[in-house]
Amino acid sequence: MDSPEASKINNISSSLSTINAATNNPSDESPQVQESPFLRFVNTLSPIKPVKASHATHGFLGLNSPPLVFKSPRISAPHRETQYSERLEGTHLSDTETSQSNIGDNSLGEAHSDLKKLNSQLPLPEVFIPVAQKDFDLKNDANTQSSSPPASVDEYLADPVDDQMYPVNPEMEQSTDAVGSSSLTESEKVILKFDRSDGPSNIAEELLPLLEESNMVHQERTEYVENPATIEGEKNGAELVSQEHINLGSSSGADVFDKQYCHDSLPQCTGNDQRHHSDCAPQLMPDPIQVVKEVENCSEMVSTSQVNSENIPQDGSEASLKYHGIRRRCLQFGEAASVVLGSNKSHVKLNTTSSNAKMVSVTVSKPPGIGLHLNSIINAMPPSCASTTGVRLSDGLPGSKSSISLHIVENATRSSTPSNMDGQSFIDTRNESNETDASVVADSFISESPILTESIDLYPANAPDKRRVSPTDAEEFNHPSTSRKKKKTSTDDASGPKTCNCKKSKCLKLYCDCFGAGIFCGDGCACEGCGNRVEFQDKVVETKQQIESRNPQAFAPKIVPCAADVPPNNMEDVNMTTPASARHKRGCNCKRSKCTKKYCECFQANVGCSTGCRCDGCMNAFGKREDFVAMEHASSNERESSIVEEGLDDKLHKRQKIVTIRTDLLRPANHLSPVTPLLQCSDQGKQGAKSRHSSTNLTKSSKKPRSSLAHSESNDSQKNAPPTHSSSTENEWIDLPPYQLSNRCGIRQLSGGSLRWRGSSPITPSADLDDESDGKLFDILEDETPDVLKEASTPIKSVKANSPIRKRVSPPQSHLLRIGSSSSGGLKSGRKFILQSVPSFPPLTPCADSKVLNDNEDSGNSTDKVT
DNA sequence: GAGTTTGAAACT
DNA sequence: CAGTTTCAAACTC
Structure with missing residues (x-):
């Protein structure tokens, strides 16, 4: 037809x-x-x-x-x-x-x-x-x-x-x-x-x-x-x-x-x-x-x-x-x-x-x-x-x-x-x-029809986010007053709508789940002096506006579903484990919870941590930051790459070597492993400030390929352990090799294109850059790339580690733009991939935008690089 | 159910 | 922009 x-x-x-x-x-x-x-x-x-x-x-x-x-x-x-x-x-x-x-x-x-x-x-x-x-x-x-x-x-x-x-x-x-x-x-x-x-x-x-x-x-x-x-x-x-x-x-x-x-x-x-x-x-x-x-x-x-x-x-x-x-x-x-x-x-x-x-x-x-x-x-x-x-x-x-x-x-x-x-x-x-x-829907309809329940059953609620959101909303809508009990809270997910228990905020701050969710507090809420009620609509609106004035995205969805959107390259994708491939826009900042508890917004949302996260010791079951997953995949790849690199070292500059290696690895894998290179980089990943710095330093100063490799390897070894952990929760995702995951994302959304895309985008740029980079890009990138950017590129940190060029290599220009476009989160995270993953323009825009961006980037990158 | 922990949000 | 405080949820007992 x-x-x-x-x-x-x-x-x-x-x-x-x-x-x-x-x-x-x-x-x-x-x-x-x-x-x-x-x-x-x-x-x-x-x-x-x-x-x-x-x-x-x-x-x-x-x-x-x-x-x-x-x-x-x-x-x-x-x-x-x-x-x-x-x-x-x-x-x-x-x-x-x-x-x-x-x-x-x-x-x-x-x-x-x-x-x-x-x-x-x-x-x-x-x-x-x-x-x-x-x-x-x-x-x-x-x-x-x-x-x-x-x-x-x-x-x-x-x-x-x-x-x-x-x-x-x-x-x-x-x-x-x-x-x-x-x-x-x-x-x-x-x-x-x-x-x-x-x-x-x-x-x-x-x-x-x-x-x-x-x-x-x-x-x-x-x-x-x-x-x-x-x-x-x-x-x-x-x-x-x-x-x-x-x-x-x-x-x-x-x-x-x-x-x-x-x-x-x-x-x-x-x-x-x-x-x-x-x-x-x-x-x-x-x-x-x-x-x-x-x-x-x-x-x-x-x-x-x-x-x-x-x-x-x-x-x-x-x-x-x-x-x-x-x-x-x-x-x-x-x-x-x-x-x-x-x-x-x-x-x-x-x-x-x-x-x-x-x-x-x-x-x-x-x-x-x-x-x-x-x-x-x-x-x-x-x-x-x-x-x-x-x-x-x-x-x-x-x-x-x-x-x-x-x-x-x-x-x-x-x-x-x-x-x-x-x-x-x-x-x-x-x-x-x-x-x-x-x-x-079910929440809204459950009362009405059993059918809803069926549908619901079909989708066992895994996501806490959903719980929070949907149940609360739905219930609220359906059973505004009755449904809510006291703190059922998000944990209750299925049990009931979300309710707040605010004492001092008057439910007019983002602390309040209800307010933060953009809903009025209901009877079920145990809040005191609640100002988040229909009666105070004006005030609520005003407050919202104020908050938005400070942070336009304050009420924006924190979690961006972007499996496909996420740049194929992104470690996240690989790591991603997030069932829906969703990510937390801003990322979490967990220190002690290790992203294993609902303290972590990422975890709470059933989303894996992304490069944007600044968590320490991320053990997010839905997806460790980037490091671990990347580490896993990267470890194997790195080994290969490292070997290749060694051979190349004699002939080529270490940088080029790395790049070429990447390209080689990537190309064969193509769609599959565009990530892999990144993964390698990622290995160094987050922890990475160390690895990064060291790697970057190394690259800059001595530019020893091995140093970078060593980092990657060491990191891999270190990080490898955690990845296994991730598998527990995300058996599904985890089971799949990272590249599969990435593919998945791409495939799902874009039947064919995504694959091409990813494969080309991540790889080609690097490869091209490599080719060209040695002379021009390399110098420019190395010298110019500010530390911030380097750090920013955390997900790709490995790239840095391997070669300064890499940072930009993947999508250097685009990254910057993206970063700029991407809200503060992107900058904070400072990671290249994050930027990609996050739609530059409206961070909210989920897949489509990101996809588009990616496409554009890819096309642009490919063209640029090619030229 | 009370108290503690945690991290986001808000504030300075 | 970084550091501190406030806050309420999440968690533990």
Whole structure:
């Protein structure tokens, strides 16, 4: 399907990718696109995505910049229409896919035709698109183009577009999703109906009030949209959507839609529910604007979905509309669960995988690993809510939302592609991303439906972070007052939502878990003089702003899921062990806990320590800093390298030798071991100040290759011991050789590209540098590289040790830029790789950005080096 | 449940 | 920017 249209798709995908980045739905795309890994890869690669995404997010989220969506609902309406049309197409495509994969209902094809008709009928209001919505326009254009061609293209386009649209307007997303759902044919409806019996209805009933409200909003929108008749259609469509979601659970293809829906609807619905019900004691702390807008958004979201349904020519009771949003969640969630459970397995594995990925992305729609603070919020937040949270994020971190979503998507894709890696790896990723998501969703829904529990079960919560975030948030939302008990605290994870016990901070400091997570304290909190309550919203917002003024990222997710993002080279990746490949942005500073207890934020987040960490004696089960892992891998490599080096010493400069060795080692390993060289370096790694200094000194002064080698070796020997330790917790990861791990990351996210990438990037630079470096770079680097930078490059420290050049070699320039771009954390850590791993621009931006950066870097480095 | 430990956040 | 203090969670008993 993809191949013929791939070119188009690619073109469009690039544009879409940008949009997608903005939206959180990249996962949706990916799943859809998954059919053509190449497209997926292209999408992921497109550097534009992240940037636009960030922008879009900014526009939305940024407190400073009121969300465009709100301002110009009308404008959005036309978009919606276009989106709908697109969405319809996309849905058609997806439907077709689903039909092929799972359902195989002929009706789907019919539905597509119907949808196409509808689309043709529906005018594409590209003109309407506002500036902020340019992305949408692009999408629309792409969609329109794509629409004409076979469904496959449309599918990709439609989904991504929708996704992209979402970031700008969550409502739009839902609407598009709804449209897509609406696109489902009657046959699907039938299926959906069956699925309904599954039980989301209960939840839906609970949510009905919300739906009603949303309906109100819908009506408004419907006005925008077009005909009142369409409204009915919407309602019907809503029902259909819900049904579809359910059905999707059964069908793989449907899964995509479901996921999308779930993705959109779930968060939104949750947000809506939360707001409306006001159940959640720990409500997300609204930004001043957000509060009002959120409600609107939530309602809009629902309404949009309904509106989308308008397009769908189906019968349905209004009541169904009410359920619609609710059902979505439930259904979706259920679907997700079912999917996870493997109900769909019977269909097509690929589909299931994709669906799973989608599921993940959808259900999650939030950065998996992310989040102690914002993460939680984000997780809990529905898209609409996300916008609200996003506001904060935007304040500190532009595009965080979008970026997060991207990460999620990537994660989802990763998880979705378990086949690639070990089942374990797959599971792991799922655990984090999905768990968190699932947990969140589950938390929100558990009360409503048992299905949730299933999904949850699927993802045994491993991550404490998740625990904190999701449970608290979810519970809070679901059971604001009741759920909380006193200090269940994070440890309770599963037990309950997070609560605080603040005595003096009044819950208005980051000390407070609730405040730090961006949620209001609930009844369960045992805090004294709590100022983090809805009553004090103004104050809370003000305080937040103050804190953000000091540290824009204060509320940003501390954990960045970036397995793929992490530069392939990074030691972290190798070390990484972090199940989700997530990392703590700032890193921990543990001294005594050795990162083995929850004192350590990294450990608490189930994330391995990264180069950014300044911990002492890191024994983080999720991944030791870099040293250990690197040491392990490096040790073997080093030996080889050392031997080679020795031989080379006579001939070449020691430096060159080292470099060449690296390149040699790396090249053969290529994608596998781009890390290895680093690892070698890493061996010296952290402890490294010693090793570094010594090595650097050696290199500079005597430049004895052996000295460096000796360091590496010694370090290896020393560090080797700890790595074994890591294996215990992370059996999965640990089991895999470091290079495998790295591969994993790359493979997951980017089917093929990542590999190339990594392999080339780390290696080529060094190699090239080596070649050239001897004369120029070497001198420059050595002399110029300030100690800070050297230190900064800690992860690669080994590089330093081996050769000053190496520091820069891997990505010298880029590093600097990155470092600069990367927040203070990067500088602090001072480690090259950290910089890479951390998205330069918005540290929040998870995978996508980082990927992009990496891609850029790689390309740039390769080009530079090559030249 | 009380007390201690720990490290992040806040402050100077 | 570094060092110190404050704070609340995490942990231990």
